Amino acid sequence: MTDRYASFANSGPGRTLVKRLGLPDPPRLRRHRPGDPLLPGPALLGAAPGGRLRDQVAKILTAAGVELREPAAATDATADGRSAERYGALIFDATGITDSTGLRALYDFFHPYARGLTPSGRVIVLGTPPEACATPREATAQRALEGLTRSIGKEFGRGSTSQLVYVDRDGSPVSLESTLRFLLSGRSAYVSGQVIRIGPGPATAPADWDRPLAGRVALVTGAARGIGAELARVLARDGARVVALDVPAAGDELAAVANAIGGEAVQLDLTAADAPDRLARYLADRHGQLDVLVHNAGITRDKTLGRMDPGRWDAVLDVNLSSQERINDVLLDRDLIRAGGRLIGVSSIAGLAGNRGQTNYATSKAGVVGLVRSMAPVLADREITVNAVAPGFIETRLTARIPLMLREAGRRMNSMAQGGLPVDVAETIAWLASPAAGGITGNVVRVCGQSLLGA
Amino acid sequence: MTDRYASFANSGPGRTLVKRLGLPDPPRLRRHRPGDPLLPGPALLGAAPGGRLRDQVAKILTAAGVELREPAAATDATADGRSAERYGALIFDATGITDSTGLRALYDFFHPYARGLTPSGRVIVLGTPPEACATPREATAQRALEGLTRSIGKEFGRGSTSQLVYVDRDGSPVSLESTLRFLLSGRSAYVSGQVIRIGPGPATAPADWDRPLAGRVALVTGAARGIGAELARVLARDGARVVALDVPAAGDELAAVANAIGGEAVQLDLTAADAPDRLARYLADRHGQLDVLVHNAGITRDKTLGRMDPGRWDAVLDVNLSSQERINDVLLDRDLIRAGGRLIGVSSIAGLAGNRGQTNYATSKAGVVGLVRSMAPVLADREITVNAVAPGFIETRLTARIPLMLREAGRRMNSMAQGGLPVDVAETIAWLASPAAGGITGNVVRVCGQSLLGA
Numbered sequence: 061m062t063d064r065y066a067s068f069a070n071s072g073p074g075r076t077l078v079k080r081l082g083l084p085d086p087p088r089l090r091r092h093r094p095g096d097p098l099l100p101g102p103a104l105l106g107a108a109p110g111g112r113l114r115d116q117v118a119k120i121l122t123a124a125g126v127e128l129r130e131p132a133a134a135t136d137a138t139a140d141g142r143s144a145e146r147y148g149a150l151i152f153d154a155t156g157i158t159d160s161t162g163l164r165a166l167y168d169f170f171h172p173y174a175r176g177l178t179p180s181g182r183v184i185v186l187g188t189p190p191e192a193c194a195t196p197r198e199a200t201a202q203r204a205l206e207g208l209t210r211s212i213g214k215e216f217g218r219g220s221t222s223q224l225v226y227v228d229r230d231g232s233p234v235s236l237e238s239t240l241r242f243l244l245s246g247r248s249a250y251v252s253g254q255v256i257r258i259g260p261g262p263a264t265a266p267a268d269w270d271r272p273l274a275g276r277v278a279l280v281t282g283a284a285r286g287i288g289a290e291l292a293r294v295l296a297r298d299g300a301r302v303v304a305l306d307v308p309a310a311g312d313e314l315a316a317v318a319n320a321i322g323g324e325a326v327q328l329d330l331t332a333a334d335a336p337d338r339l340a341r342y343l344a345d346r347h348g349q350l351d352v353l354v355h356n357a358g359i360t361r362d363k364t365l366g367r368m369d370p371g372r373w374d375a376v377l378d379v380n381l382s383s384q385e386r387i388n389d390v391l392l393d394r395d396l397i398r399a400g401g402r403l404i405g406v407s408s409i410a411g412l413a414g415n416r417g418q419t420n421y422a423t424s425k426a427g428v429v430g431l432v433r434s435m436a437p438v439l440a441d442r443e444i445t446v447n448a449v450a451p452g453f454i455e456t457r458l459t460a461r462i463p464l465m466l467r468e469a470g471r472r473m474n475s476m477a478q479g480g481l482p483v484d485v486a487e488t489i490a491w492l493a494s495p496a497a498g499g500i501t502g503n504v505v506r507v508c509g510q511s512l513l514g515a
Numbered sequence: 516m517t518d519r520y521a522s523f524a525n526s527g528p529g530r531t532l533v534k535r536l537g538l539p540d541p542p543r544l545r546r547h548r549p550g551d552p553l554l555p556g557p558a559l560l561g562a563a564p565g566g567r568l569r570d571q572v573a574k575i576l577t578a579a580g581v582e583l584r585e586p587a588a589a590t591d592a593t594a595d596g597r598s599a600e601r602y603g604a605l606i607f608d609a610t611g612i613t614d615s616t617g618l619r620a621l622y623d624f625f626h627p628y629a630r631g632l633t634p635s636g637r638v639i640v641l642g643t644p645p646e647a648c649a650t651p652r653e654a655t656a657q658r659a660l661e662g663l664t665r666s667i668g669k670e671f672g673r674g675s676t677s678q679l680v681y682v683d684r685d686g687s688p689v690s691l692e693s694t695l696r697f698l699l700s701g702r703s704a705y706v707s708g709q710v711i712r713i714g715p716g717p718a719t720a721p722a723d724w725d726r727p728l729a730g731r732v733a734l735v736t737g738a739a740r741g742i743g744a745e746l747a748r749v750l751a752r753d754g755a756r757v758v759a760l761d762v763p764a765a766g767d768e769l770a771a772v773a774n775a776i777g778g779e780a781v782q783l784d785l786t787a788a789d790a791p792d793r794l795a796r797y798l799a800d801r802h803g804q805l806d807v808l809v810h811n812a813g814i815t816r817d818k819t820l821g822r823m824d825p826g827r828w829d830a831v832l833d834v835n836l837s838s839q840e841r842i843n844d845v846l847l848d849r850d851l852i853r854a855g856g857r858l859i860g861v862s863s864i865a866g867l868a869g870n871r872g873q874t875n876y877a878t879s880k881a882g883v884v885g886l887v888r889s890m891a892p893v894l895a896d897r898e899i900t901v902n903a904v905a906p907g908f909i910e911t912r913l914t915a916r917i918p919l920m921l922r923e924a925g926r927r928m929n930s931m932a933q934g935g936l937p938v939d940v941a942e943t944i945a946w947l948a949s950p951a952a953g954g955i956t957g958n959v960v961r962v963c964g965q966s967l968l969g970a
Contacts, residue, residue, distance in 0.1 A: 175821045199885050203885025208874055365667065382614075416670045421662075431651065
């Protein structure tokens with residue numbers, strides 16, 4: 061569960077050796093600690109002429125305690141493309157770009173500051189969703205932004221991240237705020253190269269941004285260990301009353317997780333025929349309604365298709381997909397998920413890209429993407445959002461069992477040259493779970509350090 | 516421009532060494548030769564109960580001279596998952612699957628035959644586009660298909676390909692036929708792991724499937740060399756009158772290409788202010804209207820963003836994106852593209868995934884995706900389709916200049932363990948250019964051997 065190479069590479073003698081031999085150089089990632097400022101340095105905020113988000117973003121950042129800088133006139137940046145100051149973030153409002161010739165504004169903004177980011181710095185480009193653009197020319201230019209942000213994520217290095225945030229013209233300002241707070245902070249340490257869409261939808265700013273889930277009830281499945289256990293902890297830290305659920309066989313570990321956070325432990329096999337009903341009755345009795353439901357439980361049963369027995373197919377599809385659909389349907393039918401509720405699924409890079417030996421797993425995880433996309437418009441009427449995260453290589457007991465060479469490939473083949481931690485997935489889910497995230501639905505966000513692998 | 520390792524690995528002594536040392540084992544891919552049958556063996560055709568495409572597909576395949584087999588009852592397949600016969604293709608109509616529990620039909624069909632494909636065999640799954648499904652449950656199951664086909668592409672090996680074809684309920688039968696012919700044949704040798712959407716839209720079956728472009732006029736930009744030169748040859752072979760265009764500096768090579776295929780050479784710098792007008796007048800004078808327009812011209816000017824001079828940004832964006840928009844607009848304004856016309860752009864894996872040192876190139880190629888998506892609905896009214904191909908690692912003079920280790924990584928990190936050839940891109944474009952492809956618009960199809968790289 062530990063990346064010994066990364067620890068070594070960040071030690072005194074390790075650093076020297078890594079540089080001399082040109083070995084992979086996994087940076088120490090900035091992660092959130094209570095009381096940390098959002099950024100380790102000021103943010104540089106620029107905009108293409110006519111941008112509609114610059115002022116809104118400036119207000120959000122200032123209120124969040126971020127020091128703002130304006131891009132200097134071209135002559136102030138030194139000739140070799142270095143600026144004197146170091147920035148915690150480079151943020152660019154590209155919504156004013158309505159034609160591909162206007163993309164030059166991106167170059168003008170980023171070129172002089174490309175090497176001016178602090179380690180674990182942040183790049184955020186804000187755009188208009190191509191499907192909401194007035195003309196094909198505008199849609200083309202806005203879609204082009206993705207090529208830039210993904211390239212920057214692979215180029216800037218040193219733990220920096222780069223994202224494209226598409227904000228609808230009626231996109232929720234509160235959700236934009238919560239998204240910027242997430243992306244700038246150390247909570248998004250392992251999220252990079254992503255495209256996030258913010259739409260309308262009712263969203264509520266929390267009284268305390270450090271406890272956005274105060275007074276909310278959250279159910280986490282598969283909570284006994286790994287990502288689920290960490291998620292239970294993070295949601296509780298954010299103020300939620302956490303119902304931690306897992307199979308009876310994991311009862312002891314589950315109890316330990318629940319006790320440590322003052323939550324409840326529920327032992328239940330979600331694939332049992334009566335599970336949805338039993339869960340529904342438990343929630344109705346104890347909590348009335350649920351605010352946050354995270355379908356984190358998942359299993360793998362790897363085999364190539366020719367060698368796979370039907371039990372492996374059925375078990376993976378049922379745990380990872382079908383049982384979740386059954387539970388959603390029952391909880392929604394009985395009105396057990398409150399307006400303002402948050403459904404969150406867990407997909408996987410394998411679900412997006414496919415994987416050898418995982419036809420069953422990839423099919424189930426691709427299904428999670430389908431579930432999110434197809435349920436989002438249906439649930440919007442009830443003011444419930446549905447999103448998923450798609451983890452890449454995360455350091456857990458599961459990945460510790462992967463053979464060394466494959467494990468090293470998975471760990472290093474991303475922009476961070478290291479695996480992520482369960483907390484990285486948990487923080488991403490917590491962002492989507494927040495009452496402020498009401499404008500975010502139908503999204504699938506990878507937590508993969510911008511893994512090279514994809515579809 | 517040659518992959519010496521692949522030649523060696525396919526030689527007598529090479530095969531032995533490759534097996535002994537566990538080296539990458541690039542198979543010799545089946546490519547189209549005139550007179551070849553579509554498949555080297557019979558096709559196994561199955562369907563989930565209620566599938567709406569099985570009979571249509573059976574008719575298409577039989578007419579195309581493909582021998583059809585029905586899946587045996589479970590007991591006929593031998594116990595270890597091997598069937599006795601070898602199949603050129605495994606084709607499954609999954610449109611009857613309306614719920615994730617129904618996905619089991621995929622396992623039942625593919626498991627017994629997973630090792631029953633000939634080398635360079637074909638896997639095709641047919642589904643309903645998730646956005647056109649009646650219920651979220653159905654959309655979820657249909658989206659899950661993508662996890663299966665992408666995994667099979669990575670698992671089956673030996674030059675086999677695997678695709679998911681979504682067919683609208685009113686999807687064009689002619690376009691389904693042309694797509695099946697393309698995917699089964701050696702023309703799609705380097706296309707795998709793709710998701711293709713077939714909608715309505717008027718499509719015309721050619722009198723001769725070997726000369727679908729007879730009587731059509733096709734313009735190819737960047738035609739003097741590489742992919743463009745090969746494309747000119749393939750479109751001419753398919754019957755088109757080809758207008759081969761390139762910059763004046765490439766005049767000699769361009770003339771050679773045009774002469775070899777009995778086409779026309781046009782020397783023009785497409786970024787010149789008067790280029791759209793000059794091209795429009797040339798086409799109007801010589802041909803009246805154009806049937807096929809392939810924007811193949813493209814350049815790279817690689818540098819990291821901090822070291823990139825503005826000229827590199829501007830040149831790449833203008834050649835690869837803005838000049839193409841200007842030309843489209845003028846030709847469309849003057850009604851120089853016939854109803855039934857085909858616009859085809861060239862994107863790139865770098866445009867989808869981003870790439871270090873290619874912020875300019877990736878931005879332009881992501882823009883091509885935006886152009887295709889945003890123009891498709893607009894042009895549908897004029898019965899013109901617009902699509903793009905996104906090549907991965909293709910063996911050309913350009914890639915021959917990549918440093919050895921990077922070149923080897925690019926070549927091997929895909930399901931074929933080798934680079935593609937210019938003809939692979941050309942055949943894919945020819946499929947999209949056909950009058951039969953009227954039901955295909957807004958698609959971006961990768962020609963990358965299912966490269967691991969993606970977004």
